[in-house]
Amino acid sequence: MNIPFRKDAKFCSFFSYSKTLIASFALAILLSVPSLIYAQDSTAAAGGAAAGAAPAGGGDAAKGETLFKNNCAQCHAVTDERVVGPGLKGASGRHDFAWLAKWVRNSQAVIASGDPYAVKIYNEYSKAQMTSFPNLSDDDIKGIFAYVDQAGTAAPAAAGAPAAGGAAAGASSAQGGGPSDLFVIVLVALVVVMLLVLGVLLVIVSLLSKAVSGEPGTAVEKQDFMGRLGNSLKRIASDPAIRSATIWIFVLLVLKATLDGAYSVGVQQGYAPKQPISFSHKLHAGEYKIDCNYCHTGVNRGKSAHIPSANICMNCHGVIKKESPEIQKIYTSIENNQPIEWVRVHNLPDLAYFNHAQHVNVGGLECQNCHGEVEKMEVIQQRSSLTMGWCIDCHRKTEVNTKDNKYYDKLVQLHAGESKEALKVADIGGLECSKCHY
Ligand code: HEC
Ligand code: HEC
Ligand code: HEC
Ligand code: HEC
Numbered sequence: 001m002n003i004p005f006r007k008d009a010k011f012c013s014f015f016s017y018s019k020t021l022i023a024s025f026a027l028a029i030l031l032s033v034p035s036l037i038y039a040q041d042s043t044a045a046a047g048g049a050a051a052g053a054a055p056a057g058g059g060d061a062a063k064g065e066t067l068f069k070n071n072c073a074q075c076h077a078v079t080d081e082r083v084v085g086p087g088l089k090g091a092s093g094r095h096d097f098a099w100l101a102k103w104v105r106n107s108q109a110v111i112a113s114g115d116p117y118a119v120k121i122y123n124e125y126s127k128a129q130m131t132s133f134p135n136l137s138d139d140d141i142k143g144i145f146a147y148v149d150q151a152g153t154a155a156p157a158a159a160g161a162p163a164a165g166g167a168a169a170g171a172s173s174a175q176g177g178g179p180s181d182l183f184v185i186v187l188v189a190l191v192v193v194m195l196l197v198l199g200v201l202l203v204i205v206s207l208l209s210k211a212v213s214g215e216p217g218t219a220v221e222k223q224d225f226m227g228r229l230g231n232s233l234k235r236i237a238s239d240p241a242i243r244s245a246t247i248w249i250f251v252l253l254v255l256k257a258t259l260d261g262a263y264s265v266g267v268q269q270g271y272a273p274k275q276p277i278s279f280s281h282k283l284h285a286g287e288y289k290i291d292c293n294y295c296h297t298g299v300n301r302g303k304s305a306h307i308p309s310a311n312i313c314m315n316c317h318g319v320i321k322k323e324s325p326e327i328q329k330i331y332t333s334i335e336n337n338q339p340i341e342w343v344r345v346h347n348l349p350d351l352a353y354f355n356h357a358q359h360v361n362v363g364g365l366e367c368q369n370c371h372g373e374v375e376k377m378e379v380i381q382q383r384s385s386l387t388m389g390w391c392i393d394c395h396r397k398t399e400v401n402t403k404d405n406k407y408y409d410k411l412v413q414l415h416a417g418e419s420k421e422a423l424k425v426a427d428i429g430g431l432e433c434s435k436c437h438y
């Protein structure tokens with residue numbers, strides 16, 4: 001039973017050294033998980049595009065970009081963000097080219113044919129009709145999706161890079177929500193697996209080192225299994241390397257959770273509270289086509305769009321549907337001289353400045369760019385995230401509407417001298433902190 005090298009100090013210290021080694025190895029793998037996941041994300045998207053009927057194959061992305069911006073950008077983002085329609089990231093992986101071409105040329109025909117995906121998505125988007133583009137050639141459509149694949153995979157990396165730095169990166173990552181949840185789940189699962197593997201390894205190591213250091217074999221056998229396990233676990237718990245690794249993992253997870261929480265504070269995408277009167281935009285702005293400005297009188301003139309007072313309702317409801325209990329609430333409010341207490345849906349924090357006239361009147365944007373298809377909403381809903389990343393993203397992408405606006409003539413001239421690209425909002429100061437923060 002005498003093992004010749006049993007008190008060999010070098011050998012024993014090799015074992016205790018190996019514990020530290022395993023612990024640091026675990027930590028290193030853990031830290032590299034985020035980049036692994038992101039790398040997978042982008043390769044998956046690229047792989048999807050290359051697979052099957054591969055619309056990207058031969059598509060001219062540069063031409064596609066112009067076509068996309070002129071025809072699709074008002075309703076679709078190249079990322080997976082929802083605008084009016086779904087984000088197009090990965091669309092070329094979801095469908096083969098024949099489907100995409102048919103859809104883009106006449107989506108209604110695809111829906112009418114009973115294609116289950118088309119019907120599902122049509123219903124999901126509350127039967128919003130996508131414009132038909134019968135004039136786009138196969139090459140045009142290939143180009144568009146080549147551009148979408150390119151821009152969609154480049155976008156997440158670019159979003160983090162701007163002058164706005166950490167705040168902007170955080171804000172735009174908070175928009176996604178989904179991938180970040182997945183990320184946390186994967187991370188936690190990995191941590192659990194790592195800890196299990198680590199535990200087993202350490203049990204082996206400590207049993208081996210015990211055997212090597214010559215504790216009599218019979219004694220080892222006499223101890224029941226649970227006792228041995230308990231001992232090894234105690235050892236593991238008292239090992240400084242393991243302890244510090246565990247503490248680090250814990251600290252990192254808590255940090256990640258806090259950061260996520262902090263960035264999503266106040267993000268209320270999809271918020272649609274119940275209103276005191278069941279006023280329907282679908283009915284008024286959709287079916288009866290009442291102009292948004294008729295009620296939201298501020299949009300062309302100032303910062304706030306304004307919520308209409310009961311008097312504006314009375315222009316029509318003085319005669320229309322007087323007997324309806326919902327309309328009676330308008331009467332009660334006027335009689336009691338109490339404003340109707342509409343619940344506010346959109347809410348920027350005080351630190352940010354947003355002006356409707358700048359965007360609607362000067363910029364020539366449609367309400368739907370930011371509020372979605374209000375004319376189809378029974379109950380009004382916040383469609384955009386309203387985060388800083390959202391503002392900045394649009395300022396980077398959107399060309400300034402310089403037509404018939406003398407104010408911009410000089411600027412356009414100057415800009416054309418410096419750059420071949422169109423004048424974007426970013427070029428006129430749309431990324432300057434002081435423009436949006438007092
Ligand atoms: C007026 C808004 C609008 C425009 C413009 C528009 N789309 Fe759409 N698109 C939609 C809507 C809404 C849907 C969701 C389905 C529905 O409601 O019909 C959709 C769905 C799609 C889908 C299916 C997406 C998926 O996730 O499978 C593709 C692909 C698509 N559009 C491509 C395009 C392309 C390419 C262009 C430009 C040539 C374009 N769309 C222009 C509104 C629009
Ligand atoms: C007949 C009057 C009327 C018309 C027309 C109208 N709205 Fe409204 N809008 C209201 C009222 C009243 C509210 C507040 C009640 C509510 O939230 O439903 C409101 C609320 C809103 C809100 C949410 C405000 C908040 O609390 O953040 C938005 C955004 C909005 N309207 C956009 C539009 C757009 C875009 C159009 C045109 C497509 C439009 N509205 C047409 C009366 C109108
Ligand atoms: C330009 C005219 C016009 C204005 C302004 C207007 N409405 Fe209406 N509203 C209508 C019409 C038309 C109907 C549909 C009546 C019908 O179904 O016969 C209607 C229907 C309604 C209904 C549904 C009533 C029911 O029981 O079916 C409500 C609630 C309502 N309006 C609230 C409002 C409120 C609140 C305002 C002010 C913010 C407002 N409306 C401003 C024209 C108007
Ligand atoms: C560039 C994006 C953008 C466009 C375009 C836009 N809005 Fe808004 N809207 C916002 C933001 C951001 C808020 C929140 C403002 C705040 O909380 O101070 C808002 C808030 C509102 C509100 C709530 C009241 C207020 O002013 O705070 C109404 C009503 C409204 N918008 C209606 C409209 C209408 C009608 C149009 C089209 C004529 C329109 N918006 C176009 C971004 C936009």
Ligand code: HEC
Nearest residue numbers: 353354358362363369391394398400425428429430435436
């Ligand atoms: C849908 C695109 C879009 C979104 C979203 C958007 N903007 Fe803009 N913004 C524009 C355009 C276009 C202009 C240029 C208007 C003009 O011609 O002056 C502009 C101009 C501005 C300007 C003036 C910049 C300058 O240098 O004159 C400010 C400030 C501004 N936006 C703030 C915001 C804020 C704050 C948000 C987010 C709450 C926001 N914007 C979201 C499109 C957008």
Ligand code: HEC
Nearest residue numbers: 163164167266349352386387388391392430431432433436
């Ligand atoms: C186009 C408009 C715009 C520009 C330019 C802009 N911001 Fe913001 N910023 C916003 C809006 C809108 C919010 C509020 C976002 C929210 O509540 O999620 C915000 C929020 C913030 C916050 C608070 C973060 C939080 O999560 O609450 C900080 C800090 C900030 N911005 C710093 C900056 C700095 C520094 C710059 C310049 C490098 C800058 N911003 C440029 C629109 C802008």
